[in-house]
Amino acid sequence: MCAETLLDIAMIHSDSTIEKARNGEEKAINSLVGLWYKRIYNYSYRYFLDHDTAMDMTQKTFISMYRNIAGLKDTARFKPWLYRIVANHCHDEDRRAKRGLTISFSRNTGEVEQFEKTADPGIGPDRRLQNDEMGEIVKEALKALSPEQREVVIMKEYEGLKFREIAETLEVSENTVKSRLYYGLNSLKKALKARSITKETTYYEG
Amino acid sequence: MKGKPDESRLISFLYGELEGDERKEVEEYLESQPEAREELEDFRHARKTLETFADREVVEPTIIISRDENGPLFSKPFLRALAVAASVTVLMFFSWLLGLNMTMTGQGLYIGFGGPSKTDESSGTERKELTEMVNSAVKEMGDKMEARFNGLENQIGLIRTESGENIDGAVKKAMYISQDQIRDYTQQLNSENKAAIQKLFDMNKEDQDLYLQAMLNDFTDYIEKRREADLEMIDLYFTEFKQDTEVKQLETNQVLASIIDQVSSTSKGELE
Numbered sequence: 001m002c003a004e005t006l007l008d009i010a011m012i013h014s015d016s017t018i019e020k021a022r023n024g025e026e027k028a029i030n031s032l033v034g035l036w037y038k039r040i041y042n043y044s045y046r047y048f049l050d051h052d053t054a055m056d057m058t059q060k061t062f063i064s065m066y067r068n069i070a071g072l073k074d075t076a077r078f079k080p081w082l083y084r085i086v087a088n089h090c091h092d093e094d095r096r097a098k099r100g101l102t103i104s105f106s107r108n109t110g111e112v113e114q115f116e117k118t119a120d121p122g123i124g125p126d127r128r129l130q131n132d133e134m135g136e137i138v139k140e141a142l143k144a145l146s147p148e149q150r151e152v153v154i155m156k157e158y159e160g161l162k163f164r165e166i167a168e169t170l171e172v173s174e175n176t177v178k179s180r181l182y183y184g185l186n187s188l189k190k191a192l193k194a195r196s197i198t199k200e201t202t203y204y205e206g
Numbered sequence: 207m208k209g210k211p212d213e214s215r216l217i218s219f220l221y222g223e224l225e226g227d228e229r230k231e232v233e234e235y236l237e238s239q240p241e242a243r244e245e246l247e248d249f250r251h252a253r254k255t256l257e258t259f260a261d262r263e264v265v266e267p268t269i270i271i272s273r274d275e276n277g278p279l280f281s282k283p284f285l286r287a288l289a290v291a292a293s294v295t296v297l298m299f300f301s302w303l304l305g306l307n308m309t310m311t312g313q314g315l316y317i318g319f320g321g322p323s324k325t326d327e328s329s330g331t332e333r334k335e336l337t338e339m340v341n342s343a344v345k346e347m348g349d350k351m352e353a354r355f356n357g358l359e360n361q362i363g364l365i366r367t368e369s370g371e372n373i374d375g376a377v378k379k380a381m382y383i384s385q386d387q388i389r390d391y392t393q394q395l396n397s398e399n400k401a402a403i404q405k406l407f408d409m410n411k412e413d414q415d416l417y418l419q420a421m422l423n424d425f426t427d428y429i430e431k432r433r434e435a436d437l438e439m440i441d442l443y444f445t446e447f448k449q450d451t452e453v454k455q456l457e458t459n460q461v462l463a464s465i466i467d468q469v470s471s472t473s474k475g476e477l478e
Contacts, residue, residue: 158259
């Protein structure tokens with residue numbers, strides 16, 4: 001799912017940046033924010049399907065990162081560590097929402113939809129329209145998942161984390177991660193079938 | 207054959223993380239269980255569908271993280287309030303040293319150094335004299351200002367008249383000058399235009415001659431080629447006609463020969 005872009009490579013090889021950030025270099029911290037902002041935002045957006053909440057979670061994540069990075073013992077653990085922060089903030093927000101303590105001022109996302117792009121800008125308008133419709137269906141299906149299943153699906157399918165990394169992030173076993181993913185994909189499969197979207201009725205190019 | 211693999215193993219297989227014997231076992235199971243195979247295919251399809259929910263582009267806000275050089279101590283509101291209180295205390299102390307007084311009387315609040323001055327009956331007379339002095343000074347000032355204003359007004363009037371005459375004269379002069387200039391300019395333009403148009407005509411004539419010549423050459427070539435083509439066509443027709451004629455001649459000869467043969471054989475038969 002995740003393309004190997006120059007950004008991906010930069011993120012993979014950002015050990016020296018993390019080391020400098022741990023030592024308090026502000027430029028390094030700002031670099032890390034630049035490198036990881038989009039990923040953390042998209043994780044949060046896929047979790048809540050709300051732009052304002054996603055921005056809020058992203059801000060909180062990087063503030064926490066700034067405050068706590070000096071305590072990170074192993075730079076190789078930076079990625080799961082960062083995702084743990086955002087996952088924890090998302091859980092907190094979930095709990096707050098359930099207690100009715102949050103009020104969303106966001107309008108229906110008609111206005112910000114313009115920022116969404118399909119994965120491949122080279123595809124034609126018909127395919128783009130189909131992808132947009134499918135994207136909406138996928139959003140609904142993701143929303144219907146339990147938080148535990150949703151976060152595992154997002155981390156594996158969209159953020160490209162390994163099972164070991166997801167287990168470390170969520171502080172559960174690998175088997176638990178795989179089990180949640182199984183039931184998450186199962187629910188998605190059922191949701192798609194309910195909309196008559198099967199492999200027979202869908203054509204994917206490439 | 208072993209039983210159904212658990213969810214964990216199926217997921218590992220789906221994501222290509224099984225190897226060796228484990229992988230082989232799952233493959234064998236799937237081969238023997240079409241429903242399980244179908245389920246796995248559905249999972250693959252679901253994963254593919256997830257791709258349609260693409261990343262959103264987001265503009266990263268400008269975050270400038272810099273540490274507070276003064277440290278956390280001075281950012282506390284309590285210490286800020288303490289500093290304000292200290293300043294007020296120092297101000298009051300110095301006010302007391304300098305004898306600053308605040309007194310509330312029937313006429314209002316007095317703030318000053320020393321006490322408020324007391325008034326008596328003698329000051330009433332002084333006030334009256336003072337008032338008269340002020341009034342006369344004001345009147346004198348007013349008269350002087352009026353005279354001065356009148357003088358200024360006259361001067362302005364004179365300046366306006368003179369300026370007006372100057373401006374009118376300048377405008378007339380400018381208009382007069384402009385007309386001459388315009389005339390000269392127009393004449394100059396006309397002669398320039400005339401020369402340009404003449405040049406254009408001459409150029410055009412030369413170009414036209416060249417163009418005409420070229421056209422005639424092309425037309426001549428065209429006529430020549432056309433004539434050649436027509437002659438070729440006529441030659442071809444003649445050749446075909448000649449060939450047709452020869453063929454017809456040959457056919458006619460053959461028909462005649464056969465008629466002659468028939469007649470000869472008929473005659474011979476009658477004679478016998």
